[in-house]
Amino acid sequence: xxxxxxxxxxxxxxxxxxxxxxxxxxxxxxxxxxxxxxxxxxxxxxxxxxxxxxxxxxxxxxxxxxxxxxxxxxxxxxxxxxxxxxxxxxxxxxxxxxxxxxxxxxxxxxxxxxxxxxxxxxxxxxxxxxxxxxxxxxxxxxxxxxxxxxxxxxxxxxxxxxxxxxxxxxxxxxxxxxxxxxxxxxxxxxxxxxxxxxxxxxxxxxxxxxxxxxxxxxxxxxxxxxxxxxxxxxxxxxxxxxxxxxxxxxxxxxxxxxxxxxxxxxxxxx
Amino acid sequence: xxxxxxxxxxxxxxxxxxxxxxxxxxxxxxxxxxxxxxxxxxxxxxxxxxxxxxxxxxxxxxxxxxxxxxxxxxxxxxxxxxxxxxxxxxxxxxxxxxxxxxxxxxxxxxxxxxxxxxxxxxxxxxxxxxxxxxxxxxxxxxxxxxxxxxxxxxxxxxxxxxxxxxxxxxxxxxxxxxxxxxxxxxxxxxxxxxxxxxxxxxxx
Numbered sequence: 001x002x003x004x005x006x007x008x009x010x011x012x013x014x015x016x017x018x019x020x021x022x023x024x025x026x027x028x029x030x031x032x033x034x035x036x037x038x039x040x041x042x043x044x045x046x047x048x049x050x051x052x053x054x055x056x057x058x059x060x061x062x063x064x065x066x067x068x069x070x071x072x073x074x075x076x077x078x079x080x081x082x083x084x085x086x087x088x089x090x091x092x093x094x095x096x097x098x099x100x101x102x103x104x105x106x107x108x109x110x111x112x113x114x115x116x117x118x119x120x121x122x123x124x125x126x127x128x129x130x131x132x133x134x135x136x137x138x139x140x141x142x143x144x145x146x147x148x149x150x151x152x153x154x155x156x157x158x159x160x161x162x163x164x165x166x167x168x169x170x171x172x173x174x175x176x177x178x179x180x181x182x183x184x185x186x187x188x189x190x191x192x193x194x195x196x197x198x199x200x201x202x203x204x205x206x207x208x209x210x211x212x213x214x215x216x217x218x219x220x221x222x223x224x225x226x227x228x229x230x231x232x233x234x235x236x237x238x239x240x241x242x243x244x245x246x247x248x249x250x251x252x253x254x255x256x257x258x259x260x261x262x263x264x265x266x267x268x269x270x
Numbered sequence: 271x272x273x274x275x276x277x278x279x280x281x282x283x284x285x286x287x288x289x290x291x292x293x294x295x296x297x298x299x300x301x302x303x304x305x306x307x308x309x310x311x312x313x314x315x316x317x318x319x320x321x322x323x324x325x326x327x328x329x330x331x332x333x334x335x336x337x338x339x340x341x342x343x344x345x346x347x348x349x350x351x352x353x354x355x356x357x358x359x360x361x362x363x364x365x366x367x368x369x370x371x372x373x374x375x376x377x378x379x380x381x382x383x384x385x386x387x388x389x390x391x392x393x394x395x396x397x398x399x400x401x402x403x404x405x406x407x408x409x410x411x412x413x414x415x416x417x418x419x420x421x422x423x424x425x426x427x428x429x430x431x432x433x434x435x436x437x438x439x440x441x442x443x444x445x446x447x448x449x450x451x452x453x454x455x456x457x458x459x460x461x462x463x464x465x466x467x468x469x470x471x472x473x474x
Contacts, residue, residue: 011437012433016433019418021418046444050444053393054393054408054413059412059413061297062294064297067297068293071290071315071318072290074315075283075286075322128280136284136288139287143291227284228288
């Protein structure tokens with residue numbers, strides 16, 4: 001029967017359909033076949049039932065607390081292995097290492113002091129630090145339920161929402177017509193300071209635009225960075241620091257920044 | 271020297287922020303691969319250590335499949351070390367899907383009602399009992415929630431293989447369910463059955 005050979009062709013496609021892995025063209029094709037084939041309709045139903053059963057059961061396990069602390073202990077904000085002064089002299093350096101190796105409380109304390117010294121003397125590039133923080137905030141925001149505090153595509157809802165929560169009024173610009181959908185806003189904390197995040201989306205890519213009065217070193221021109229695979233843009237305009245973070249391609253994020261920046265400028269001036 | 275320490279510290283912090291959110295995913299996969307909790311925990315720890323070591327060369331695209339790939343490698347290396355027969359060769363990938371009889375049970379079994387009664391422990395046991403490549407694939411799909419492409423990367427096989435493994439895994443799960451439950455469930459199955467072999471011609 002030609003129907004049978006036909007159906008084997010659809011076998012994996014039924015799974016792909018249930019898994020949401022088909023493109024629109026194939027979806028139409030498979031839907032049409034399923035509509036006319038009781039066998040395949042039943043198979044599809046069975047696949048979906050199994051998926052549902054697996055999703056509903058608690059197959060996913062939470063890591064036990066002791067494992068979590070074990071893993072967290074692998075990378076605490078680590079103390080430098082070699083103290084700055086000791087680095088120059090071999091014996092002292094060795095002494096330091098054995099001291100740290102012993103993991104006594106004293107060693108940990110000394111290491112912490114050393115770490116503070118290191119940071120104090122060789123302070124890292126403030127913009128690198130902020131770039132790391134905004135990327136972390138971006139990643140956090142992508143985890144379930146963290147993206148938005150106020151969810152709306154209406155800029156006149158988002159903007160007043162920030163009132164009283166921040167000492168600045170972040171500009172909220174609707175760029176939907178230009179391909180960047182306004183999703184909403186969120187209050188975030190960077191470096192312990194409250195920061196506005198205005199959230200946009202292009203296709204499946206979320207853009208967090210962080211805005212604050214002072215966030216990193218001011219930049220008249222746009223600074224581009226890539227942190228952990230995320231594109232980051234930073235610039236200062238009208239007394240506000242802007243940080244845009246997204247997994248969007250660099251040139252598209254640039255386009256976004258241009259559009260935001262252009263709409264910030266009062267009409268008539270350039 | 272101090273600069274290095276500083277960079278190291280920064281790197282550890284960035285890694286922590288990026289990788290720690292997936293601890294439950296990594297642990298869950300480890301539990302399925304390693305079977306006993308202590309081994310799973312050791313594997314998770316080794317995974318995070320290795321990931322931190324290789325974090326500099328990490329270029330995305332996504333952290334979760336990257337971590338799960340490392341975990342899988344850790345586990346399989348451990349099996350190899352122990353000389354356990356945990357890593358079967360791809361014996362069943364070669365079998366033609368058509369030869370597999372699992373879909374031949376009567377069609378209109380009220381699947382959802384039947385499966386809903388199934389408790390978590392049973393599903394868990396059935397997943398555990400699958401041969402490794404099929405178990406890994408279904409766990410990555412249904413529990414770790416990876417896309418076909420990501421599963422292909424983790425498993426190191428083409429997407430087509432992922433698709434056939436997934437189809438086989440589900441078929442085996444269903445067969446196992448039906449046989450483990452043979453006596454009880456399938457009685458009410460004739461109820462809403464569409465006549466077998468109908469070629470109702472709905473427009474296509």
